[in-house]
Amino acid sequence: MTGIPAWTSHLALLPRSRFLLASGRISRDRHGTWERNAVVYARDGRPVSRFCAGDDIDYLLTDRDGGIWTSYGDEGIYGGHPESSAGLARWDADGTRTWDPGGRLPVWPLGGNAAATEGAVTWLAWYSHKGAFLSRVAPGTGDITTYRNPLRDTDGIAVRGTRMLLTRRFHDRPSVELSRAELVDDAWVITTQEKLRLPGPVVMHCAQGRDGVLWLRAGDSWLRVETSASARAAG
Secondary structure, three states, rough: OOOOOOOOEEEEEOOEEEEEEOOOOEEEOOOOOEEOOOEEOOOOEEEEEEEEOOOOEEEEOOOOOOOEEEEEEEEHHHOOOOOOOEEEEEOOOOOOEEEEOOOOOOOOEEEEEEEEEOOOOOEEEEEEOOOEEEEEEEOOOEEEEEEEEEOOOOEEEEEOOOOOEEEEEEEOEEEEEEEEEEEEEEEEEEEEEEEOOOOOOOOOOEEEEEOOEEEEEEEEEEEEEEEEOOOEOOO
């Protein structure tokens, strides 16, 4: 596809061969209306919907039902934008907000840094002035279970049952710190850590967690890391 806007910060796949492009930052037009910074495209590259997904998007992930999950930075949360103020949100492809924490987090977020899906469940990694957290959002009900994050500066997570992978990148370097954690007595505990050498440098938004598998984009390659296996390169 050609003609991708220069402002694009996030790319995510949607069901029925659609995809989403979104900008992390937006502004108001001359009438004071917030710009629409998210565009859903059909398979042929034709835009089918446009909407405002909030300002200062830190992280964006889509689920298997076509939901769009967003977490926001402090300028979005505290900057007066109504769609960003909750810190975390879920949208449908038409731009309707279908979920937010609704005051059910232990502390208000300052920003988000990673997310993953596990079947129909979504995990969101975020931080606040009181530390880092992991929130599990249940399908259907939207109920939240929040845990302390055992790793600071997390930028990638993948979850399968009581096991979790967490990564911390070294910007523009071909390596990440890979941690494995287990859920013990209702708390995530790191069991092993290693420095994982990659075939190319890593950048922001380089990790995607899907059903216990962490995909890492490094240079021109994707690496697949299982919750119970070593990393494997994929094309």
